[in-house]
Amino acid sequence: MPKIDLVAGLLDANEMLAEQNRTLFKQSKVFTVNLMGVPGTGKTSILEKIISSLKDKLLIGVVEGDLYTTTDAERIEKLDVPTVQINTKGECHLDAGTVRKACLDLPLHQIDLLFIENIGNLVCPAEFDLGENARLMVISVTEGNDKPWKYPLMFRRADAIIVNKTDLINYTDFDLKQFTEDMTNINQAAKIFPASATTSSGISDIADWLYKKIKKQAK
Amino acid sequence: MHELTLVQSMITKISESAAIQGIQHISRINLVNGKFSGANTEALLLAFSLFKDIPLFKNAALEIEEPEIIAMCNSCHKEFIVEAYLFRCAYCSQNNVKIASGQELYINYYEGE
Ligand SMILES: Nc1nc2c(ncn2[C@@H]2O[C@H](COP(=O)(O)OP(=O)(O)OP(=O)(O)O)[C@@H](O)[C@H]2O)c(=O)[nH]1
Numbered sequence: 001m002p003k004i005d006l007v008a009g010l011l012d013a014n015e016m017l018a019e020q021n022r023t024l025f026k027q028s029k030v031f032t033v034n035l036m037g038v039p040g041t042g043k044t045s046i047l048e049k050i051i052s053s054l055k056d057k058l059l060i061g062v063v064e065g066d067l068y069t070t071t072d073a074e075r076i077e078k079l080d081v082p083t084v085q086i087n088t089k090g091e092c093h094l095d096a097g098t099v100r101k102a103c104l105d106l107p108l109h110q111i112d113l114l115f116i117e118n119i120g121n122l123v124c125p126a127e128f129d130l131g132e133n134a135r136l137m138v139i140s141v142t143e144g145n146d147k148p149w150k151y152p153l154m155f156r157r158a159d160a161i162i163v164n165k166t167d168l169i170n171y172t173d174f175d176l177k178q179f180t181e182d183m184t185n186i187n188q189a190a191k192i193f194p195a196s197a198t199t200s201s202g203i204s205d206i207a208d209w210l211y212k213k214i215k216k217q218a219k
Numbered sequence: 220m221h222e223l224t225l226v227q228s229m230i231t232k233i234s235e236s237a238a239i240q241g242i243q244h245i246s247r248i249n250l251v252n253g254k255f256s257g258a259n260t261e262a263l264l265l266a267f268s269l270f271k272d273i274p275l276f277k278n279a280a281l282e283i284e285e286p287e288i289i290a291m292c293n294s295c296h297k298e299f300i301v302e303a304y305l306f307r308c309a310y311c312s313q314n315n316v317k318i319a320s321g322q323e324l325y326i327n328y329y330e331g332e
Pocket residue numbers: 037038039040041042043044045046072119120164165166167168195196197198199
């Protein structure tokens with residue numbers, strides 16, 4: 001019986017499109033951030049605060065991924081930044097092709113910083129490269145300390161992790177020191193930013209970190 | 220359940236190749252799913268069962284290999300197996316390590332006639 005050595009990756013198509021996105025972002029001089037985290041962790045709330053903090057220095061654009069609704073895009077549009085909504089209609093992650101299409105509706109050449117809010121999910125988005133420059137993850141103190149060990153791929157691939165809702169930390173058993181130790185063992189290189197979108201605590205540190213990365217990239 | 224998307228891509232790739240090779244019935248598919256690919260082997264098998272009514276795949280058995288996660292230490296440059304997602308060098312205990320393999324997800328080969 002014939003045996004065919006195929007050696008074909010199942011994510012080849014996405015990887016090829018992600019590579020094209022990377023070229024497009026580079027040519028357009030856009031720094032792109034893939035924002036990930038479980039539903040309700042505070043991705044949009046953090047984004048609103050970061051936008052307010054960087055809006056005077058950079059032109060920011062946003063791609064909002066959501067299963068069915070446009071509520072997040074409507075929240076971001078209020079901040080007067082170019083925003084495009086993607087509805088995945090049930091797909092649990094954004095892929096490079098969908099992001100590419102959404103980008104065609106944005107004035108990419110004018111934008112310095114593009115945020116892509118991914119679908120709320122800690123599993124699938126980890127595998128789909130969008131061609132981004134940085135992966136930013138949001139976890140909140142109400143989610144518990146065990147998450148890095150349960151979703152190691154997502155935590156390993158993040159460049160920075162925002163620990164949100166720290167205004168509630170005294171009502172939870174979340175242990176920031178333990179989290180930091182665990183992260184050393186999973187992804188030593190990741191930056192950790194304790195923050196609260198409600199009180200704005202920690203937002204300026206995230207904004208500074210992003211701003212420095214963008215300036216470095218632009219050189 | 221993005222495994223459905225992944226299996227769909229597998230079905231497309233094998234169907235295209237089988238058409239070129241003139242293969243009408245696939246008997247065996249060997250897939251490599253590294254332990255840190257992000258795709259779940261059980262979910263891949265379940266997703267594959269949904270495609271069994273396609274004549275080409277009716278008698279196809281899907282075997283999935285799961286290679287370990289191998290990392291290399293950036294300090295002592297030795298390679299080691301990552302157990303329980305602990306990204307720490309097994310020789311010198313420091314955490315600055317890079318993944319050498321274990322993230323792959325690909326069709327290795329298939330058999331048919
Ligand atoms: N107490 C507190 N609540 C917060 C904080 N950040 C967000 N929230 C609340 O958490 C809820 C969800 O916030 P969103 O920003 O919509 O979360 P999201 O991650 O964008 O959610 P999805 O896009 O639906 O996945 C809202 O009710 C927010 O007001 C925070 O720092 N502290």
